[in-house]
Amino acid sequence: xxxxxxxxxxWRTPPVKYGPWEQVASNITEGLVARNIDVTLFATGNSIxxxxxxxxxxxxxxxxxxxxxxxxxCLHISNLMExxxxxxxxxxxxxxxxxxxxxxxxxxxxxxIHGFSSEKILEVYKKYNKTAYYVSxxxxxxxxxxxxxxxxxxxxxxxxxxxxERTGDYLLFFGRIHPEKGTLEAIEIAKKSxxxxxxxxxxxxQDYFDSKIKPLINDEDxxxxxxxxxxxxxxxxxxxxxxxxxxxxxxxFGLSVAEAMMCGTPVIAFNLGSMPELIVHEKTxxxxxxxxxxxxxxxxxxxxxxKFCREWAFSKFSRKEMIDGYLAVYERILNPGN
Amino acid sequence: xxxxxxxxxxWRTPPVKYGPWEQVASNITEGLVARNIDVTLFATGNSIxxxxxxxxxxxxxxxxxxxxxxxxxCLHISNLMExxxxxxxxxxxxxxxxxxxxxxxxxxxxxxIHGFSSEKILEVYKKYNKTAYYVSxxxxxxxxxxxxxxxxxxxxxxxxxxxxERTGDYLLFFGRIHPEKGTLEAIEIAKKSxxxxxxxxxxxxQDYFDSKIKPLINDEDxxxxxxxxxxxxxxxxxxxxxxxxxxxxxxxFGLSVAEAMMCGTPVIAFNLGSMPELIVHEKTxxxxxxxxxxxxxxxxxxxxxxKFCREWAFSKFSRKEMIDGYLAVYERILNPGN
Numbered sequence: 001x002x003x004x005x006x007x008x009x010x011w012r013t014p015p016v017k018y019g020p021w022e023q024v025a026s027n028i029t030e031g032l033v034a035r036n037i038d039v040t041l042f043a044t045g046n047s048i049x050x051x052x053x054x055x056x057x058x059x060x061x062x063x064x065x066x067x068x069x070x071x072x073x074c075l076h077i078s079n080l081m082e083x084x085x086x087x088x089x090x091x092x093x094x095x096x097x098x099x100x101x102x103x104x105x106x107x108x109x110x111x112x113i114h115g116f117s118s119e120k121i122l123e124v125y126k127k128y129n130k131t132a133y134y135v136s137x138x139x140x141x142x143x144x145x146x147x148x149x150x151x152x153x154x155x156x157x158x159x160x161x162x163x164x165e166r167t168g169d170y171l172l173f174f175g176r177i178h179p180e181k182g183t184l185e186a187i188e189i190a191k192k193s194x195x196x197x198x199x200x201x202x203x204x205x206q207d208y209f210d211s212k213i214k215p216l217i218n219d220e221d222x223x224x225x226x227x228x229x230x231x232x233x234x235x236x237x238x239x240x241x242x243x244x245x246x247x248x249x250x251x252x253f254g255l256s257v258a259e260a261m262m263c264g265t266p267v268i269a270f271n272l273g274s275m276p277e278l279i280v281h282e283k284t285x286x287x288x289x290x291x292x293x294x295x296x297x298x299x300x301x302x303x304x305x306x307k308f309c310r311e312w313a314f315s316k317f318s319r320k321e322m323i324d325g326y327l328a329v330y331e332r333i334l335n336p337g338n
Numbered sequence: 339x340x341x342x343x344x345x346x347x348x349w350r351t352p353p354v355k356y357g358p359w360e361q362v363a364s365n366i367t368e369g370l371v372a373r374n375i376d377v378t379l380f381a382t383g384n385s386i387x388x389x390x391x392x393x394x395x396x397x398x399x400x401x402x403x404x405x406x407x408x409x410x411x412c413l414h415i416s417n418l419m420e421x422x423x424x425x426x427x428x429x430x431x432x433x434x435x436x437x438x439x440x441x442x443x444x445x446x447x448x449x450x451i452h453g454f455s456s457e458k459i460l461e462v463y464k465k466y467n468k469t470a471y472y473v474s475x476x477x478x479x480x481x482x483x484x485x486x487x488x489x490x491x492x493x494x495x496x497x498x499x500x501x502x503e504r505t506g507d508y509l510l511f512f513g514r515i516h517p518e519k520g521t522l523e524a525i526e527i528a529k530k531s532x533x534x535x536x537x538x539x540x541x542x543x544q545d546y547f548d549s550k551i552k553p554l555i556n557d558e559d560x561x562x563x564x565x566x567x568x569x570x571x572x573x574x575x576x577x578x579x580x581x582x583x584x585x586x587x588x589x590x591f592g593l594s595v596a597e598a599m600m601c602g603t604p605v606i607a608f609n610l611g612s613m614p615e616l617i618v619h620e621k622t623x624x625x626x627x628x629x630x631x632x633x634x635x636x637x638x639x640x641x642x643x644x645k646f647c648r649e650w651a652f653s654k655f656s657r658k659e660m661i662d663g664y665l666a667v668y669e670r671i672l673n674p675g676n
Binding site: 066067068070071072074075077078081082096097100101103104105118120121123124127 | 404405406408409410412413415416419420434435438439441442443456458459461462465
């Protein structure tokens with residue numbers, strides 16, 4: 001079985017720091033390679049893989065202001081499409097644009113929909129609904145207008161997340177600094193519960209950071225550590241008392257939620273989107289609806305077994321589970337009669 | 339011969355007011371249809387053609403803020419690519435993105451390069467240089483890294499431009515309100531030469547308009563009439579003493595320059611880009627290098643024969659000339675042995 005794995009080129013695959021789609025594309029690639037499957041990763045030239053690497057641009061456009069994204073994206077996608085005949089299946093992690101090439105090639109294309117950035121992109125998914133194959137990353141993220149082959153949860157490499165049996169003393173916010181991710185609410189929860197908060201993430205909304213977050217950072221109980229790579233991430237997550245995830249949008253997955261639990265760290269999340277699929281309420285964390293409820297939940301963290309958090313994450317969000325899931329999907333596409 | 343004509347969907351084809359690429363795409367479509375060629379125009383649904391119309395979006399994205407350009411562009415392009423087998427030739431006016439689909443279809447694709455919006459898009463043209471066919475719209479716009487089948491000047495429908503034998507009393511600026519188009523320089527030229535100036539065009543750079551242009555508009559000798567449709571354009575151009583075209587960039591063509599001359603109106607242009615190909619110095623206008631030289635040229639306008647301007651435009655930039663040019667190119671592509 002020859003698989004072409006199409007990653008975005010916004011970031012390196014795997015990303016140096018932020019880049020969730022590239023991270024998942026990498027996790028799948030390396031997981032498949034570990035099972036001796038022939039995978040060619042289409043990604044930036046500076047990407048790292050044990051599979052074959054195909055690239056047209058050395059750098060990622062988010063990290064190289066000289067690059068015109070529209071130019072390099074179409075060169076990147078067409079480079080794969082023009083070689084489609086070499087592969088049994090194309091696994092697309094690049095969102096909707098590759099779909100518009102899919103009827104011009106014979107190789108089947110599976111698209112993992114990493115969420116809908118806007119209702120507007122649905123038009124493309126609708127057009128190709130009957131000829132393309134879609135995987136959702138949570139049941140909650142399914143759009144009723146589309147047909148899906150399966151839900152396959154994002155899987156993470158458990159080796160990158162060390163289990164820490166002892167609970168830490170600080171709360172953690174980990175993710176993009178953006179109102180929808182609830183950085184400010186995390187600060188409020190920390191203050192109400194009298195705990196220290198560490199904040200790590202890419203500043204995606206600079207105005208929000210400058211006006212709402214920065215004035216509250218004091219390097220004592222509200223600490224901003226910037227964007228984190230894998231090593232710092234492992235330490236931050238494992239050392240936390242709990243991860244705070246007070247989102248205000250229907251998050252399709254929540255990689256940091258799975259990652260924290262993999263370290264044994266419980267998660268207190270606002271009950272939206274995929275959160276009830278990721279978190280077992282009162283077992284691996286708490287699903288809450290307000291800052292007050294979240295602060296109350298912080299006081300109950302001792303009730304949570306960190307060991308069970310790890311076990312749960314391992315059983316649902318390990319790389320192995322994800323690879324099993326995708327191999328089953330590949331099989332269904334390539335041998336529909338079986 | 340079955341031709342698919344791919345127009346952009348930034349504006350209607352033909353545009354209601356501004357939209358030069360859509361204008362040229364329309365001129366070619368209608369010119370081919372008038373010669374009984376089977377043309378399918380791929381454009382917005384509200385477009386107007388005597389050929390067949392194929393559309394996925396009713397509106398143009400510049401006129402409908404609800405539309406996501408990236409979504410509708412890929413739906414628009416793929417709609418043609420998926421039907422490529424129905425056509426003998428695809429004539430692309432959509433810039434570089436359709437090239438990235440071109441090796442996935444069997445139908446040859448000719449691309450008219452309406453200028454390079456940036457050096458960055460050249461990467462795509464370079465990649466497809468050996469398998470695609472390129473036409474330049476002026477010799478000056480040719481990029482040395484690319485091979486071209488021909489230069490075909492943009493042609494305009496002479497019926498939309500009435501010849502006016504008598505010279506008018508005002509100078510005209512006609513085009514996008516943008517520093518590179520020289521709206522401010524046109525005002526300076528008018529002031530230096532003591533003539534009234536009418537300004538018509540789409541405000542593309544609002545800051546420039548607000549800070550540099552608007553304060554000088556007085557509705558007496560500096561008059562802004564807004565964006566113009568075909569009827570107002572004909573009146574404005576024919577009634578002008580001269581068209582001022584004090585550009586500061588290498589303009590690949592200059593539709594308004596050809597249009598003015600078609601009305602008999604001479605053009606005073608800064609000597610850049612395609613201007614020496616469009617204007618016969620001292621015969622259909624003046625090629626100058628400064629505001630002072632331009633103001634001097636205004637005083638010499640009486641020397642120019644308006645009749646010769648019309649004849650020149652007719653012989654070089656008529657729809658007939660352009661259609662002859664493109665038919666010769668189509669022939670070379672479809673019957674390379676002949």
